[in-house]
Amino acid sequence: MNILHPNPDRLVTDMLDGFVRSHPGLARLPGTQVIVRSQLDQKVGLVSGGGSGHEPAHAGYVGYGMLDAAVAGQIFTSPTPNEVLNAIRAVDRGLGVLLIIKNYTGDVMNFEMAAELAQDEGIAVEKVIVADDVAVENSTFTIGRRGVAGTVFVHKIAGASAQRGDSLQEVKRIADKVAARVFSMGLALSPCILPTTGKPSFDLPAGEVEIGIGIHGEPGVRRGSIAPLTELVDMLIDRVAAESSLQKSDEVALMINGMGATPLAELGVCAHHAMARLDQIGVKIHKSLLGEYMTSLNMAGFSITVLKLDSELKSLLDETTHAPAWR
Amino acid sequence: MNILHPNPDRLVTDMLDGFVRSHPGLARLPGTQVIVRSQLDQKVGLVSGGGSGHEPAHAGYVGYGMLDAAVAGQIFTSPTPNEVLNAIRAVDRGLGVLLIIKNYTGDVMNFEMAAELAQDEGIAVEKVIVADDVAVENSTFTIGRRGVAGTVFVHKIAGASAQRGDSLQEVKRIADKVAARVFSMGLALSPCILPTTGKPSFDLPAGEVEIGIGIHGEPGVRRGSIAPLTELVDMLIDRVAAESSLQKSDEVALMINGMGATPLAELGVCAHHAMARLDQIGVKIHKSLLGEYMTSLNMAGFSITVLKLDSELKSLLDETTHAPAWR
Amino acid sequence: MNVEQVKAWLHGYQQRLSEVHELLDELDNRIGDGDHGTNMLRGFQVACAQMTEAATPSEAVHKLAMGLLSTVGGASGPLYATAFLRMSQTWREMEEVSLKDLSDGLNAALAGIQQRGSANVGDKTMVDVWAPSVECMLSDPTEHGLLEASRVARQAALNTRQLVARRGRASYLGDRSVGTCDPGSVSSAILFECLAITLVEGMEAGPWTAQVL
Amino acid sequence: MNVEQVKAWLHGYQQRLSEVHELLDELDNRIGDGDHGTNMLRGFQVACAQMTEAATPSEAVHKLAMGLLSTVGGASGPLYATAFLRMSQTWREMEEVSLKDLSDGLNAALAGIQQRGSANVGDKTMVDVWAPSVECMLSDPTEHGLLEASRVARQAALNTRQLVARRGRASYLGDRSVGTCDPGSVSSAILFECLAITLVEGMEAGPWTAQVL
Ligand SMILES: Nc1ncnc2c1ncn2[C@@H]1O[C@H](COP(=O)(O)OP(=O)(O)O)[C@@H](O)[C@H]1O
Ligand SMILES: Nc1ncnc2c1ncn2[C@@H]1O[C@H](COP(=O)(O)OP(=O)(O)O)[C@@H](O)[C@H]1O
Ligand SMILES: [Mg+2]
Ligand SMILES: [Mg+2]
Ligand SMILES: [Mg+2]
Ligand SMILES: [Mg+2]
Structure with a gap:
């Protein structure tokens, strides 16, 4: 038996507002489904996200030493490029932004479109694609493995790298290393x-x-x-x-x-x-x-x-x- | 559909071992279902507990600034007086021990029997009974309200009081105050x-x-x-x-x-x-x-x-x- | 009743619990948390094994009580443990207990249960069984009185069905606790029944089934 | 096709989505995550409303694409958005698009979809519908070709049932993806059908039901 939502369209935004008020370090970018740190540091920005329904992912990983922004789509639906772009713009401090993407067709395509739009605006954007689910056979004929819970380790370790002031290339190198292991x-x-x-x-x-x-x-x-x-x-x-x-x-x-x-x-x-x-x-x-x-x-x-x-x-x-x- | 436990008798101890190995600050008292801080401070001891099945309660509240020990009974069954006594003995540093008890007949009786046994051994023991569940009518003809999630606030605030070095009487006063509010x-x-x-x-x-x-x-x-x-x-x-x-x-x-x-x-x-x-x-x-x-x-x-x-x-x-x- | 008979009583009870524990869980499930049978069986299995060495009735129930104290938990643990501790105190120094001593021991047990749990008759707890049965034995400490006590215990357990619980976990249900027999009352009635079976030739176990309760 | 016909096509499609979105969700539920209908309906409701001001076919599909880009999400969002963006580029400066222009636009859309998603024919994606239908229109850019494209689209969507998915979410199921039609193929086939309904007198909507699919 599920909860009866008086307004299913507002499910995700209501949830995000409940989160943000419960965690003083978080804020919602007005008019979006993007959760950002309420205070950003001068460092490489880290953005992740995906459909909702995976809580505490991804908003729960926003904070000092992990992500700077999490983009929430509808339940189990990748966020749109516009939303991801909002997040990239919000966290870029001139040092570039790393996108941490789980390997789903939808996530990859929406985040990539956002990266292209951001690059058009002159923001340096790199990405790491996490594909940790060994249940799926890895073959060149398929889209490869899915990104699942292992992504949280990428958030953590790339987050620590960015937090200590590593460059975008270095944060990406480390994120790729975690994703590979x-x-x-x-x-x-x-x-x-x-x-x-x-x-x-x-x-x-x-x-x-x-x-x-x-x-x-x-x-x-x-x-x-x-x-x-x-x-x-x-x-x-x-x-x-x-x-x-x-x-x-x-x-x-x-x-x-x-x-x-x-x-x-x-x-x-x-x-x-x-x-x-x-x-x-x-x-x-x-x-x-x-x-x-x-x-x-x-x-x-x-x-x-x-x-x-x-x-x-x-x-x-x-x-x-x-x-x-x-x- | 539930998990099939190969050995239901070991469910609680296996769970506690899984917890302890995931949280370096915790230890299990050998041969018991008692979780204690792996390093105890010189302060009033705080013990809580109850049946299992309420996780993260109660082991999750053991640590600096909250409980010193949590006693786990079988699933939904109050722990025995012996087990509570083990916990009291383990955490007493000569400054006395406060028991935080949820208002259930079983919990109250088992913890009280343990308190009597500990007092016989010369340990100063006080108790606070939490009865925060307003769904139940409060009347002198009944056993009063149940202790539910509000107990966690008692753990936290009494824990902070004990951690800063308050006396047993003072920790009890504060715990009672939280329980009343x-x-x-x-x-x-x-x-x-x-x-x-x-x-x-x-x-x-x-x-x-x-x-x-x-x-x-x-x-x-x-x-x-x-x-x-x-x-x-x-x-x-x-x-x-x-x-x-x-x-x-x-x-x-x-x-x-x-x-x-x-x-x-x-x-x-x-x-x-x-x-x-x-x-x-x-x-x-x-x-x-x-x-x-x-x-x-x-x-x-x-x-x-x-x-x-x-x-x-x-x-x-x-x-x-x-x-x-x-x- | 000598020590062997005490052991026979309690081993018989343990045996009976292994037959009815699911029924007790089921009753507890309706108005409590579904563990009364599991609690009792776990406790008596361990505790009965600890009686082996006991040389007197007092020692036997003392060892049993200590075993219960370290294994049952729940509300029923301290209550049954207290009951057997009081019997042990009453029978101290006795090689054998008469039916009069037995009645006194059970009476002391009842007092202990009430002291620990502060329940009165009518609160839909095991006290509803113990009180009239002990009454019976005290007024007629004979085999006949014991049979009567067992019969009364059974009836009292069945009568808890229409009561509103005022102590224990079932009390949170308020009026919704009506319609199910109290599990602790049933386990207590079976304890009295096992006592009668041990001491009175020809006495047999009654049917304890979901249909009856 | 003038701008009003483009709008009629897409409004007709939106209307159709409101009838079949649960069916699309159901198909996606079997081999994906159950949201394809919801995604498409949400997107087209918002995006169609944004076309109102558009003065040319190119402008209409551009506004539609931008609307989809900000509302759909999921795999289908960027794919359909890319498709309409490519049509918009193909039709730039045109007041009206001929059936030849329409075919070119759809062909560019197909190229965009394949560029974005790198799926080939046989991978059990919307490409399985777009590829043969576009082929049809290119080789016969007439009303007849359009009717044929719509028929081919329908058949191609039904044919995805026996395919093993190699792209998109359904691919994780491997062989278990066989036996259900690909939801994005169905939504694409309906898009072609709506196009034929808009442009060809007498053309009617086919039955899209769980029984057929
Ligand atoms: N205050 C009390 N006094 C006497 N008996 C009680 C009291 N509270 C509970 N009981 C008895 O205990 C039984 C429940 O025992 P059990 O299910 O083992 O423990 P818990 O309720 O902790 O799960 C009840 O059926 C009732 O007969
Ligand atoms: N790489 C791809 N190329 C073309 N179409 C694809 C690709 N991946 C998925 N699709 C299409 O997208 C549809 C699923 O869309 P939808 O359910 O809205 O997104 P999601 O899979 O993210 O939940 C599939 O049925 C398939 O037709
Ligand atoms: Mg989806
Ligand atoms: Mg219980
Ligand atoms: Mg119970
Ligand atoms: Mg889907």
Whole structure:
């Protein structure tokens, strides 16, 4: 059962206003769906965004040490080029702007059109495309992998790089490095209910799970029968480990991300099993994030992300940030 | 659809281990379900807890400036006196311990038995009982109101008081003051699914909501039909305002708390409407918390808490804390 | 009643709990949080195992109480633990307890339950079962009185159905708590029934099913 | 085609979207994220209103494109916006566009769509509809060719059902994307159909229903 919105057209703007009033460091650019830091520093600007429905992404990652602006589209719909352009203009301090884009056709096309428009205005714009979802086969015949929860690590580490005053090229280099080393996979125990239609995003018979889901309520790349949690977690970790060629002595950051309706208690159990599996492999866990970072409305399920660290990424990951959703 | 736990008996301990490894400042007392700060300060000890299923409560509130220990019972079951006693012993630094108890028969009796046992051992123990749920009529014939999400404000403010070095009596005075000034009410759009039985905690026909719910999957004090969100929010705010005799110039802290399965996007919309209603009343919102603070597994719904501030409470509320779930 | 009979009573009860715990959860689900059967079964499984070494009735129920205290939690944990602690105190130094001693022990247990939980008769709690059953035993501390107490306990548990809860979790439901038997009353009635089964030849377990309750 | 006919075409399309947007959402729900109809309707409602002042065909589609650019979002937003921008460029300075000009404009639009989205025929995207329909119009820029283009568009949209998606959101489903018509192909086919209805007397809207698709 979903909430009944008196005015569905205002769902996103009402939500953004609720966010902004709850987080003194954030502001909404008047007349837009762009959330910006209420005080900008003299540094390279960082802009991300995408459809809504992934909260706390993306507004929750705006703040000192992470993003300068987040652009919110309608529920599960990429924002328009105009909106992205508004964000770019607002955060550019003359040092250029990096766009952090998740690899979805819509996001890529809308952000790219905005980048072209901004470049026409003389703003230096670079982009990084995050494609961390190893559930999707990577092949040159397709559009490649989706960007999912691993994007949050790009926000964090590129954010720390920009915050310490790195140049646009350097921030881009680091962002690309994170994007190349981050790997995710998720599964769903239930669809989400779309607030616009009130309907489930797919039908799932009892006792089955969707494996390899995205973050827009899509079904997964395949369906499996529900297995004990340890088996499901091992399956995800093993796929991520294989795709990222995890080695015994590697050091990683781990994220156990809830899709929206899985109790934190169960995410804690997932974290326990995931770490046990990584222990078995012999990998060292430098940092582990547990909670909801990139959701799919009220979908039940979770994703597991592994970021392969090196000393540069480690120190940037550990830097301070005041973005409300990083913890 | 719930997760299939390979070993339901270990659900709580696995969850706690997952938490502890994700939060370097926390540790589990070996052989117990007690989470403690990994480094304790020389100050009055603060202990809270209750059944599990309310995550991030209560382990998420352990840290500098909030609790020193959280005791976790089985899902929705008060912890035993033995476990509470373990926590009291672990955090007492000779300056005494304050127990923060939510007003449930089980919690009160188990914590009180533990307090008696600790006092027998010569430990100074005081307690505060939180009963913020205005959905329940307050009468001398009943056990009074339940303790719900407002308890988090008691953790925070009593925590700041203890952290600055206040005496046990002073911390208790402040905790009692918060408890007397905090008012909450919630509603559910769906029951939760109990991990032990896999069954819903109640049946709710489509189009109806449970109004005045607790945090253990119980049905509410009455059932209503689903109304547009603005009406539901106004109903909760108005009840809380009436019960707390909110005045035009009052300053408050607000909390919009998700019950577990309501998307943060929708909580943001709730926050927007709640603040609009408080604006109408003429109340000043000093701080607003938005997210999941005291959940009921994967119940869909939310609660609204209002804390009436004064200058003492305001400055303690604004103090720093490193507890992972406070933001 | 010697120590072996005490153990037989409580092991019998544990056995019964393993049969009815889902029913108790179901009752608790309707007006509480659905865990009463799970709580009781978890507690008695551990606590009964701790009685093995006990040499006297007092020791047996003391060990049981300590076991309950460390495993049950919830509202029922401290209440049942307190009840058995009071029996233990009443029977101190006794090698065997007479039916009169048994009645006194149960009476002390009732007092402990009321002290801990401050519920009165009519509040739709286990007190509604304990009070009339103990009354029965006190006025007729014989096998006949025990059978009667078991019968009264059953009836009292069934009678809680029409009550409005004023203590415990069910009280938050107000009038909506009417229509379901109180789970703690049912678990208490079964405890009295198991006692009668242990001590009175030919006594049999009654049907405790969702249909009846 | 004069400016009023261009407006009639696009208003007709907007009207049609308000009838079929739920169907498009439903198709997108099966292999995407369920918003294609909502996106298109939202965009054309706003964008069509912005055409009012336009004096030439080129100006009309330019204003439409700018409106789409600021309202649709999603994958379809930049693609349809690019398509109309290219028509606008092709028709610059023209008071009226002939059927030949129309074909050239649509051809430029197709090129824009492919440049933006790099999809080829067979990838289960709107390109599967645009490519054969534009082909049709180019080889026969007459009313007959237009009717044929509309028929071909419809058939091409239906034919996407058996394709495996290789671009756009549906591509993540791999083989599971087979069995449902591509929503962007359907919305494109309806655009061609509306064009034929505007320009050819007696042409009627075909049935677009869940049963057919
Ligand atoms: N104050 C009280 N006095 C006596 N019995 C009580 C009291 N409160 C609750 N109970 C009993 O406890 C039972 C519930 O136990 P249980 O479900 O195990 O604990 P919880 O309510 O904490 O989940 C009730 O059915 C009732 O019989
Ligand atoms: N690369 C592409 N090239 C051409 N058309 C595409 C491409 N990607 C997607 N499409 C079209 O866009 C449609 C989906 O649009 P829509 O649902 O509005 O956006 P989104 O997929 O972002 O939710 C698809 O049905 C397909 O026809
Ligand atoms: Mg979309
Ligand atoms: Mg309980
Ligand atoms: Mg219970
Ligand atoms: Mg779509």
